[in-house]
Amino acid sequence: MKSIAVIAAFILLGILTAIFSGYNLPVSTSPIVHDDEQDGISDRVIIRFSHVAAENTPKGMAARYFAEAVETKTNHDVHVEIYSNGEIYQDQNEWEALTNGKVEMIAPATAKLSTRFPNWQVLDLPYAFPTYQAVQEAYDGKIGKELMKDLTQSNAKGLGFWYNGFKQFTNDTHPILQPEDMEQLHFRTMPGPTIKAQFDALNTSTSQLSFNKTYRNLEVDFIDGQENTVSNIYSKKFYQEQKYMTISNHAYLGYAVLVNEQFWNKLSKTHQKAITEANKETTDWVRRHSIEINDSHIRQLKRTTDIQIDTLTNNQYQKWEKAFSPVYFQVEKSISSSLMKEVHRIQENYSSP
Ligand code: LMR
Numbered sequence: 001m002k003s004i005a006v007i008a009a010f011i012l013l014g015i016l017t018a019i020f021s022g023y024n025l026p027v028s029t030s031p032i033v034h035d036d037e038q039d040g041i042s043d044r045v046i047i048r049f050s051h052v053a054a055e056n057t058p059k060g061m062a063a064r065y066f067a068e069a070v071e072t073k074t075n076h077d078v079h080v081e082i083y084s085n086g087e088i089y090q091d092q093n094e095w096e097a098l099t100n101g102k103v104e105m106i107a108p109a110t111a112k113l114s115t116r117f118p119n120w121q122v123l124d125l126p127y128a129f130p131t132y133q134a135v136q137e138a139y140d141g142k143i144g145k146e147l148m149k150d151l152t153q154s155n156a157k158g159l160g161f162w163y164n165g166f167k168q169f170t171n172d173t174h175p176i177l178q179p180e181d182m183e184q185l186h187f188r189t190m191p192g193p194t195i196k197a198q199f200d201a202l203n204t205s206t207s208q209l210s211f212n213k214t215y216r217n218l219e220v221d222f223i224d225g226q227e228n229t230v231s232n233i234y235s236k237k238f239y240q241e242q243k244y245m246t247i248s249n250h251a252y253l254g255y256a257v258l259v260n261e262q263f264w265n266k267l268s269k270t271h272q273k274a275i276t277e278a279n280k281e282t283t284d285w286v287r288r289h290s291i292e293i294n295d296s297h298i299r300q301l302k303r304t305t306d307i308q309i310d311t312l313t314n315n316q317y318q319k320w321e322k323a324f325s326p327v328y329f330q331v332e333k334s335i336s337s338s339l340m341k342e343v344h345r346i347q348e349n350y351s352s353p
Pocket of ligand 1: 053
Protein backbone atom coordinates (compact mmCIF):
# COMPACT_ATOMS: atom_id res chain seq x y z
CA MET A 1 0.00 0.00 0.00
CA LYS A 2 2.81 2.31 1.06
CA SER A 3 4.76 1.56 -2.15
CA ILE A 4 1.68 2.32 -4.32
CA ALA A 5 1.40 5.71 -2.63
CA VAL A 6 5.13 6.40 -3.30
CA ILE A 7 4.76 5.43 -7.00
CA ALA A 8 1.66 7.61 -7.35
CA ALA A 9 3.51 10.55 -5.79
CA PHE A 10 6.39 10.10 -8.31
CA ILE A 11 3.97 9.95 -11.27
CA LEU A 12 2.21 13.10 -10.06
CA LEU A 13 5.53 14.87 -9.62
CA GLY A 14 6.60 13.79 -13.15
CA ILE A 15 3.37 15.13 -14.68
CA LEU A 16 3.69 18.43 -12.83
CA THR A 17 7.35 18.83 -13.89
CA ALA A 18 6.45 18.11 -17.53
CA ILE A 19 3.64 20.64 -17.43
CA PHE A 20 5.72 23.38 -15.79
CA SER A 21 8.87 22.95 -17.86
CA GLY A 22 7.09 22.00 -21.11
CA TYR A 23 4.87 25.05 -21.11
CA ASN A 24 7.38 27.24 -19.34
CA LEU A 25 4.85 28.09 -16.66
CA PRO A 26 5.99 29.95 -13.59
CA VAL A 27 6.45 27.49 -10.77
CA SER A 28 4.56 29.71 -8.38
CA THR A 29 1.71 32.03 -9.21
CA SER A 30 1.75 33.69 -5.81
CA PRO A 31 3.29 37.21 -5.83
CA ILE A 32 7.07 37.29 -5.20
CA VAL A 33 7.76 38.95 -1.90
CA HIS A 34 10.54 41.60 -2.13
CA ASP A 35 12.27 43.02 0.84
CA ASP A 36 13.76 46.54 0.84
CA GLU A 37 17.24 45.26 0.13
CA GLN A 38 16.13 43.48 -3.07
CA ASP A 39 14.30 46.58 -4.28
CA GLY A 40 17.49 48.58 -3.82
CA ILE A 41 19.49 46.08 -5.89
CA SER A 42 17.06 45.99 -8.83
CA ASP A 43 17.00 49.81 -8.99
CA ARG A 44 20.77 50.11 -9.03
CA VAL A 45 22.51 51.54 -12.05
CA ILE A 46 25.35 49.30 -13.20
CA ILE A 47 28.42 50.66 -14.99
CA ARG A 48 30.42 47.90 -16.68
CA PHE A 49 33.98 49.24 -16.89
CA SER A 50 36.35 47.30 -19.14
CA HIS A 51 40.11 47.84 -19.39
CA VAL A 52 43.18 45.89 -20.50
CA ALA A 53 45.70 46.65 -17.75
CA ALA A 54 46.50 44.70 -14.58
CA GLU A 55 44.94 45.49 -11.20
CA ASN A 56 48.20 46.65 -9.58
CA THR A 57 48.86 49.42 -12.13
CA PRO A 58 47.84 53.08 -12.06
CA LYS A 59 44.81 52.34 -14.27
CA GLY A 60 43.81 49.21 -12.35
CA MET A 61 44.02 51.05 -9.03
CA ALA A 62 42.33 54.18 -10.36
CA ALA A 63 39.41 52.05 -11.59
CA ARG A 64 39.00 50.61 -8.06
CA TYR A 65 39.27 54.06 -6.50
CA PHE A 66 36.68 55.40 -8.95
CA ALA A 67 34.28 52.49 -8.28
CA GLU A 68 34.41 53.13 -4.53
CA ALA A 69 34.00 56.87 -4.94
CA VAL A 70 30.96 56.38 -7.20
CA GLU A 71 29.34 53.98 -4.69
CA THR A 72 29.88 56.39 -1.81
CA LYS A 73 28.79 59.51 -3.65
CA THR A 74 25.62 57.91 -5.03
CA ASN A 75 24.73 56.24 -1.76
CA HIS A 76 25.17 52.85 -3.52
CA ASP A 77 22.67 53.73 -6.26
CA VAL A 78 25.38 53.31 -8.90
CA HIS A 79 27.64 50.28 -8.94
CA VAL A 80 30.80 50.00 -11.06
CA GLU A 81 31.71 46.46 -12.20
CA ILE A 82 35.35 46.34 -13.24
CA TYR A 83 36.64 43.93 -15.91
CA SER A 84 40.45 44.27 -15.97
CA ASN A 85 43.25 42.54 -17.93
CA GLY A 86 41.16 42.50 -21.12
CA GLU A 87 38.92 39.89 -19.48
CA ILE A 88 35.96 40.77 -21.73
CA TYR A 89 37.29 43.19 -24.40
CA GLN A 90 40.76 43.82 -25.87
CA ASP A 91 42.30 46.97 -27.35
CA GLN A 92 40.84 46.27 -30.80
CA ASN A 93 37.22 45.85 -29.73
CA GLU A 94 36.77 47.94 -26.58
CA TRP A 95 35.81 51.08 -28.53
CA GLU A 96 33.02 49.15 -30.33
CA ALA A 97 31.96 47.56 -27.04
CA LEU A 98 31.61 51.04 -25.53
CA THR A 99 29.85 52.75 -28.40
CA ASN A 100 27.48 49.80 -28.94
CA GLY A 101 26.55 49.79 -25.27
CA LYS A 102 28.08 46.38 -24.43
CA VAL A 103 29.92 48.18 -21.63
CA GLU A 104 29.35 51.66 -20.19
CA MET A 105 32.95 52.75 -19.58
CA ILE A 106 36.48 52.15 -20.90
CA ALA A 107 39.81 53.94 -20.38
CA PRO A 108 42.05 53.21 -23.38
CA ALA A 109 45.56 54.62 -23.76
CA THR A 110 45.17 57.89 -25.66
CA ALA A 111 47.15 56.39 -28.59
CA LYS A 112 44.29 54.00 -29.19
CA LEU A 113 42.00 56.88 -30.16
CA SER A 114 44.50 58.41 -32.57
CA THR A 115 43.53 56.26 -35.57
CA ARG A 116 39.90 57.48 -35.31
CA PHE A 117 40.58 61.04 -34.19
CA PRO A 118 43.77 62.34 -35.87
CA ASN A 119 44.33 65.20 -33.41
CA TRP A 120 44.87 62.62 -30.67
CA GLN A 121 48.21 61.77 -32.34
CA VAL A 122 49.57 64.88 -30.69
CA LEU A 123 49.89 63.18 -27.30
CA ASP A 124 52.33 60.57 -28.65
CA LEU A 125 54.84 63.01 -30.14
CA PRO A 126 58.21 62.02 -28.66
CA TYR A 127 59.48 64.46 -26.04
CA ALA A 128 56.53 66.81 -26.65
CA PHE A 129 55.64 66.86 -22.93
CA PRO A 130 58.95 66.23 -21.21
CA THR A 131 57.89 66.48 -17.55
CA TYR A 132 54.92 65.47 -15.38
CA GLN A 133 53.85 69.12 -15.14
CA ALA A 134 53.95 69.41 -18.93
CA VAL A 135 51.69 66.35 -19.26
CA GLN A 136 49.27 67.78 -16.71
CA GLU A 137 49.22 71.09 -18.55
CA ALA A 138 48.41 69.27 -21.80
CA TYR A 139 45.60 67.20 -20.24
CA ASP A 140 44.05 70.02 -18.18
CA GLY A 141 44.55 72.81 -20.69
CA LYS A 142 43.76 73.71 -24.28
CA ILE A 143 45.00 70.38 -25.71
CA GLY A 144 42.82 68.22 -23.46
CA LYS A 145 39.76 70.39 -24.10
CA GLU A 146 40.18 70.31 -27.91
CA LEU A 147 40.74 66.56 -27.95
CA MET A 148 37.66 65.89 -25.86
CA LYS A 149 35.65 68.10 -28.22
CA ASP A 150 36.61 65.82 -31.14
CA LEU A 151 34.78 62.96 -29.41
CA THR A 152 31.43 64.74 -29.67
CA GLN A 153 31.06 63.28 -33.22
CA SER A 154 30.82 59.82 -31.61
CA ASN A 155 28.72 57.96 -29.05
CA ALA A 156 31.53 58.27 -26.51
CA LYS A 157 31.72 61.08 -24.00
CA GLY A 158 35.12 61.95 -22.56
CA LEU A 159 35.15 62.41 -18.80
CA GLY A 160 38.85 63.29 -18.66
CA PHE A 161 42.35 61.84 -18.54
CA TRP A 162 43.98 59.40 -16.14
CA TYR A 163 47.72 59.14 -15.66
CA ASN A 164 50.19 56.26 -15.96
CA GLY A 165 53.77 57.23 -16.84
CA PHE A 166 56.50 57.77 -19.39
CA LYS A 167 57.27 54.97 -21.84
CA GLN A 168 60.55 53.06 -21.75
CA PHE A 169 62.07 50.69 -24.31
CA THR A 170 62.75 47.01 -23.54
CA ASN A 171 64.31 44.38 -25.79
CA ASP A 172 66.20 41.10 -25.58
CA THR A 173 69.03 41.78 -28.04
CA HIS A 174 71.35 44.51 -26.72
CA PRO A 175 71.33 47.64 -24.56
CA ILE A 176 69.64 50.58 -26.31
CA LEU A 177 71.53 53.79 -25.66
CA GLN A 178 71.82 55.48 -29.06
CA PRO A 179 69.03 55.86 -31.63
CA GLU A 180 71.08 53.59 -33.97
CA ASP A 181 70.70 50.75 -31.46
CA MET A 182 67.07 50.48 -32.54
CA GLU A 183 67.92 49.67 -36.17
CA GLN A 184 66.86 46.25 -37.47
CA LEU A 185 64.86 45.41 -34.34
CA HIS A 186 61.21 44.37 -34.46
CA PHE A 187 58.94 46.02 -31.86
CA ARG A 188 55.37 45.61 -30.63
CA THR A 189 53.47 48.91 -30.67
CA MET A 190 50.11 50.36 -29.79
CA PRO A 191 48.19 51.72 -32.81
CA GLY A 192 48.63 55.27 -34.09
CA PRO A 193 50.41 57.13 -36.87
CA THR A 194 52.72 59.02 -34.49
CA ILE A 195 53.98 55.84 -32.89
CA LYS A 196 54.52 54.30 -36.34
CA ALA A 197 56.42 57.42 -37.46
CA GLN A 198 58.52 57.33 -34.29
CA PHE A 199 59.73 53.78 -35.00
CA ASP A 200 60.15 54.51 -38.73
CA ALA A 201 62.49 57.36 -37.78
CA LEU A 202 64.59 54.82 -35.85
CA ASN A 203 64.53 52.20 -38.67
CA THR A 204 62.74 49.77 -36.37
CA SER A 205 60.09 47.51 -37.88
CA THR A 206 56.86 47.16 -35.93
CA SER A 207 53.77 45.03 -35.41
CA GLN A 208 50.65 46.47 -33.80
CA LEU A 209 49.59 43.88 -31.26
CA SER A 210 47.07 44.00 -28.49
CA PHE A 211 48.52 44.62 -25.06
CA ASN A 212 47.55 41.24 -23.68
CA LYS A 213 49.19 39.41 -26.60
CA THR A 214 52.54 41.14 -26.09
CA TYR A 215 53.98 38.69 -23.57
CA ARG A 216 53.30 35.67 -25.80
CA ASN A 217 54.87 37.42 -28.82
CA LEU A 218 57.97 38.22 -26.77
CA GLU A 219 58.10 34.64 -25.57
CA VAL A 220 58.04 33.13 -29.08
CA ASP A 221 60.50 35.81 -30.31
CA PHE A 222 58.12 37.19 -32.91
CA ILE A 223 59.11 40.60 -31.54
CA ASP A 224 62.43 41.70 -30.05
CA GLY A 225 61.03 44.43 -27.87
CA GLN A 226 58.28 46.85 -26.91
CA GLU A 227 57.77 50.27 -25.32
CA ASN A 228 55.70 50.77 -22.21
CA THR A 229 55.50 52.23 -18.74
CA VAL A 230 57.43 50.50 -15.98
CA SER A 231 54.20 49.46 -14.25
CA ASN A 232 52.97 47.70 -17.41
CA ILE A 233 56.37 46.06 -17.95
CA TYR A 234 56.39 44.86 -14.35
CA SER A 235 52.74 43.79 -13.99
CA LYS A 236 52.70 41.87 -17.29
CA LYS A 237 56.08 40.25 -16.52
CA PHE A 238 57.69 41.40 -19.78
CA TYR A 239 61.02 41.36 -17.88
CA GLN A 240 60.93 37.55 -18.00
CA GLU A 241 61.41 37.72 -21.77
CA GLN A 242 63.49 40.92 -22.01
CA LYS A 243 67.14 41.39 -21.06
CA TYR A 244 67.41 45.19 -21.37
CA MET A 245 65.36 48.20 -20.42
CA THR A 246 66.23 51.81 -21.26
CA ILE A 247 64.83 54.63 -19.16
CA SER A 248 64.25 56.90 -22.12
CA ASN A 249 61.02 58.64 -20.99
CA HIS A 250 60.42 59.33 -24.67
CA ALA A 251 56.64 59.79 -24.53
CA TYR A 252 53.84 59.69 -22.00
CA LEU A 253 51.21 56.96 -21.75
CA GLY A 254 47.96 58.15 -20.21
CA TYR A 255 44.29 57.29 -20.62
CA ALA A 256 41.07 58.77 -21.96
CA VAL A 257 38.23 58.02 -19.54
CA LEU A 258 35.18 57.40 -21.73
CA VAL A 259 31.51 56.72 -21.05
CA ASN A 260 28.78 55.65 -23.48
CA GLU A 261 26.98 58.90 -24.35
CA GLN A 262 23.43 57.47 -24.54
CA PHE A 263 23.88 55.81 -21.16
CA TRP A 264 25.20 59.09 -19.76
CA ASN A 265 22.24 61.08 -21.06
CA LYS A 266 19.82 58.71 -19.37
CA LEU A 267 21.42 59.17 -15.95
CA SER A 268 19.80 61.57 -13.51
CA LYS A 269 21.54 64.93 -13.06
CA THR A 270 22.36 63.89 -9.47
CA HIS A 271 24.13 60.73 -10.67
CA GLN A 272 25.96 62.61 -13.44
CA LYS A 273 27.23 65.09 -10.85
CA ALA A 274 28.32 62.33 -8.46
CA ILE A 275 30.17 60.43 -11.23
CA THR A 276 31.85 63.62 -12.45
CA GLU A 277 33.04 64.37 -8.92
CA ALA A 278 34.20 60.77 -8.40
CA ASN A 279 36.19 61.00 -11.62
CA LYS A 280 37.74 64.31 -10.57
CA GLU A 281 38.86 62.81 -7.26
CA THR A 282 40.20 59.72 -9.04
CA THR A 283 42.13 61.86 -11.51
CA ASP A 284 43.80 63.78 -8.67
CA TRP A 285 44.57 60.50 -6.91
CA VAL A 286 46.07 58.76 -9.94
CA ARG A 287 48.06 61.85 -10.96
CA ARG A 288 49.72 61.87 -7.53
CA HIS A 289 50.10 58.10 -7.13
CA SER A 290 51.04 56.98 -10.65
CA ILE A 291 54.60 58.27 -10.17
CA GLU A 292 55.03 56.31 -6.94
CA ILE A 293 53.46 53.14 -8.43
CA ASN A 294 55.93 53.23 -11.37
CA ASP A 295 58.82 54.02 -9.00
CA SER A 296 57.98 51.12 -6.73
CA HIS A 297 57.80 48.79 -9.75
CA ILE A 298 61.24 49.89 -10.92
CA ARG A 299 62.57 49.17 -7.44
CA GLN A 300 61.00 45.70 -7.65
CA LEU A 301 62.56 45.12 -11.07
CA LYS A 302 65.99 46.10 -9.70
CA ARG A 303 65.60 43.98 -6.60
CA THR A 304 63.99 40.85 -7.97
CA THR A 305 64.84 40.46 -11.67
CA ASP A 306 67.93 40.22 -13.92
CA ILE A 307 66.83 42.83 -16.45
CA GLN A 308 69.62 45.35 -17.15
CA ILE A 309 68.38 48.90 -16.71
CA ASP A 310 70.18 51.78 -18.47
CA THR A 311 69.28 55.45 -18.15
CA LEU A 312 69.99 57.87 -21.00
CA THR A 313 72.62 60.50 -20.27
CA ASN A 314 71.94 64.10 -21.23
CA ASN A 315 74.21 63.74 -24.22
CA GLN A 316 72.42 60.60 -25.41
CA TYR A 317 69.04 62.22 -24.81
CA GLN A 318 69.94 65.04 -27.21
CA LYS A 319 70.72 62.52 -29.95
CA TRP A 320 67.31 60.91 -29.47
CA GLU A 321 65.58 64.25 -29.60
CA LYS A 322 67.30 64.94 -32.93
CA ALA A 323 66.47 61.48 -34.27
CA PHE A 324 62.79 62.12 -33.54
CA SER A 325 62.54 65.42 -35.43
CA PRO A 326 61.23 63.76 -38.69
CA VAL A 327 58.26 62.51 -36.67
CA TYR A 328 57.12 66.09 -36.15
CA PHE A 329 57.39 66.94 -39.87
CA GLN A 330 55.35 63.90 -40.76
CA VAL A 331 52.64 64.10 -38.12
CA GLU A 332 52.16 67.88 -37.90
CA LYS A 333 50.27 67.85 -41.22
CA SER A 334 47.37 65.88 -39.76
CA ILE A 335 47.09 67.74 -36.45
CA SER A 336 45.28 71.07 -36.06
CA SER A 337 47.72 73.98 -36.16
CA SER A 338 46.39 75.46 -32.90
CA LEU A 339 47.21 72.18 -31.13
CA MET A 340 50.72 72.14 -32.59
CA LYS A 341 51.23 75.72 -31.45
CA GLU A 342 50.25 74.68 -27.94
CA VAL A 343 52.66 71.70 -28.05
CA HIS A 344 55.54 74.00 -28.95
CA ARG A 345 54.55 76.46 -26.20
CA ILE A 346 54.50 73.69 -23.57
CA GLN A 347 57.76 72.20 -24.89
CA GLU A 348 59.51 75.56 -24.55
CA ASN A 349 58.16 76.08 -21.03
CA TYR A 350 59.41 72.80 -19.61
CA SER A 351 62.98 71.64 -19.56
CA SER A 352 63.97 68.17 -20.76
CA PRO A 353 63.87 65.20 -18.36
C1 LMR B 1 49.42 49.20 -24.13
O1 LMR B 1 48.67 48.76 -25.02
O2 LMR B 1 50.63 49.01 -24.12
C2 LMR B 1 48.80 50.02 -23.03
O3 LMR B 1 47.82 50.81 -23.59
C3 LMR B 1 48.16 49.20 -21.97
C4 LMR B 1 47.42 50.07 -20.98
O4 LMR B 1 46.23 50.21 -21.13
O5 LMR B 1 48.09 50.60 -20.09
